[in-house]
Amino acid sequence: MESAAVKSEGLVIPLIDFSRFLHGSPQQRQETADAILQGFQTAGFIYLKGLPIGPEARQRAFAASAAYFRQPAAAKLAQGWTTPEANRGYSAPGREKTTSLTDAEAVARLRAAAPDLKESVEIGREGDPDHPNIWPPEDGEGELREIGFKSTMLDFHDRCKQLHVEVMRAIAVGLGIDEQWFDAYTDEGDNTLRLLHYPEVPKDVFQANPGQVRAGAHSDFGSITLLFQDSRQGSPGGLLLGGLQVQSPTGVFVDATPIEDTCVVNAGDLLARWSNDRIKSTIHRVVEPPAGDGPVHPARYSIAYFCNPNFKSYIKAIPGTYETEKDLKYQGINSGEYLVQRLATTY
Numbered sequence: 622m623e624s625a626a627v628k629s630e631g632l633v634i635p636l637i638d639f640s641r642f643l644h645g646s647p648q649q650r651q652e653t654a655d656a657i658l659q660g661f662q663t664a665g666f667i668y669l670k671g672l673p674i675g676p677e678a679r680q681r682a683f684a685a686s687a688a689y690f691r692q693p694a695a696a697k698l699a700q701g702w703t704t705p706e707a708n709r710g711y712s713a714p715g716r717e718k719t720t721s722l723t724d725a726e727a728v729a730r731l732r733a734a735a736p737d738l739k740e741s742v743e744i745g746r747e748g749d750p751d752h753p754n755i756w757p758p759e760d761g762e763g764e765l766r767e768i769g770f771k772s773t774m775l776d777f778h779d780r781c782k783q784l785h786v787e788v789m790r791a792i793a794v795g796l797g798i799d800e801q802w803f804d805a806y807t808d809e810g811d812n813t814l815r816l817l818h819y820p821e822v823p824k825d826v827f828q829a830n831p832g833q834v835r836a837g838a839h840s841d842f843g844s845i846t847l848l849f850q851d852s853r854q855g856s857p858g859g860l861l862l863g864g865l866q867v868q869s870p871t872g873v874f875v876d877a878t879p880i881e882d883t884c885v886v887n888a889g890d891l892l893a894r895w896s897n898d899r900i901k902s903t904i905h906r907v908v909e910p911p912a913g914d915g916p917v918h919p920a921r922y923s924i925a926y927f928c929n930p931n932f933k934s935y936i937k938a939i940p941g942t943y944e945t946e947k948d949l950k951y952q953g954i955n956s957g958e959y960l961v962q963r964l965a966t967t968y
């Protein structure tokens with residue numbers, strides 16, 4: 622039923638057919654939920670196949686993402702990321718430094734030494750009256766309008782929101798609690814869709830600077846992240862580019878190679894905390910991809926969907942993750958406040 626997508630240095634990341642949870646018999650459903658929970662408890666990462674988000678929706682999103690980043694630099698800067706509270710808009714290369722450091726000064730020093738070679742744009746829940754999304758202008762002519770950038774992203778956001786609901790249900794089934802236990806935390810969809818573009822880069826940049834990465838080592842903040850790696854469109858010649866690495870229990874970074882038509886799902890810090898550390902939030906990064914021909918690495922695109930418990934919800938240990946109050950490792954915390962605090966240190 623299930624196989625390992627990655628198996629190295631004590632890191633085993635399972636490849637799980639999610640259609641067996643969505644459409645399988647009660648037994649297949651339970652087995653799949655168990656495998657998912659097990660993956661989150663050991664590696665903190667899983668690969669899912671058999672997804673309700675099919676290749677077409679995926680390709681549309683990647684094509685629209687590439688078009689977004691083709692806008693002139695000045696246009697993108699005019700749609701710039703503003704505040705941790707809003708967490709929406711464009712970040713130019715070097716703007717964000719993903720790291721596990723929480724001290725703002727240390728992050729600033731690191732950013733100056735080896736800026737991440739990426740640009741990104743964040744799209745939050747549409748319709749939040751306090752924090753409207755920052756859409757590129759679609760008036761007049763132009764590629765973004767033809768592609769229907771906004772409608773494509775809203776559609777993808779919705780599909781990912783639903784997948785978040787379903788993966789959290791699988792975790793609930795795995796934990797043996799009410800299957801709908803998390804629904805009251807996932808229904809708002811306070812999630813962030815992030816489009817990422819790692820521009821093409823001469824290989825000697827990595828030779829000249831041994832610390833150079835495309836995205837620095839970090840863990841994610843929220844509940845889970847749905848990560849879609851390289852589409853064919855994003856990598857010329859149909860080559861799946863790669864570069865994502867996940868830290869093993871022994872501290873070694875292991876390649877999490879892209880697998881066609883799968884989505885990588887990893888647990889974030891807030892889910893680790895919420896589960897009283899039963900679930901792991903594992904450090905990962907993006908490095909120089911495996912070498913192809915020529916002096917330049919092609920551009921890489923990825924799409925990360927950062928899922929969070931509803932911002933207004935209070936997060937204290939999930940039932941079934943502790944025996945008595947004495948076992949609780951963390952105090953309760955408000956979801957939105959926790960995330961804003963974490964974001965404030967990376968930008």
Ligand SMILES: O=C(O)CCC(=O)C(=O)O
Nearest residue numbers: 817836841865907923925
């Ligand atoms: O681009 C990738 O494959 C990973 C991106 C990532 O880890 C993040 O944005 O948090």
Ligand SMILES: [Fe+2]
Nearest residue numbers: 839840841905
């Ligand atoms: Fe990440």
